[in-house]
Amino acid sequence: MATLIVGLVLFLGVHSLSIVNEPLRNRLHNSLGEGAFKGLYSLAALVGLVLIVWGYGNARLDPTVIYTSPGWLRHLAMLLLIPVFPLLLATYFPGKIKTKLGHPMLVAVKLWALAHLLANGMLHDLLLFGSFLAWAVVDRISLKRRTQRPIATLPASKANDAIAVVGGLAVYAVLVMWAHQWLFGVAPV
Secondary structure, three states: OHHHHHHHHHHHHHHOHHHHHHHHHHHHHHHHOHHHHHHHHHHHHHHHHHHHHHHHHHHHHOOOEOOOOOHHHHHHHHHHHOOHHHHHHHHHOOOHHHHHHOOHHHHHHHHHHHHHHHHOOEHHHHHHHHHHHHHHHHHHHHOOOOOOOOOOOOOOOOHHHHHHHHHHHHHHHHHHHHHHHHHHOOOOO
């Protein structure tokens, strides 16, 4: 469990630098330069992600049950997950979805985390998905007081919403029908 916690602290910590101390983030960026800053940021995030995956996998071998979800919550979780990948894609394919939501990736993270909390009641699930849900909520709130830096996206287009929805639903279908079992050892249906 310690590996999972260290991974979460590292991964979410790097992603929280602007939330907790934007001036420090900007000073680091300016002193290191764009390439070095992004390289160190990416390396720290990757190490954190690897530790999360490794720690979560190890924690699943000796689970601590906190609660058991009723079966109907699994169905609700599956419904909540349907828009997750279209929202993720809408972040990079700007259209009406991105304009309406402002931060579709944060909405996607919140839905993903909430859905998994509804369906999974082990301690390691609460740590992983609860941490991501809390981070997404805090990040969204913090965006109201700070300037969002631009994200590299494709040019805005009317077709982008269709691309995000169709592509996202295709990813969702592949994940539900095959990839979730292959990647995580758990069949969602």
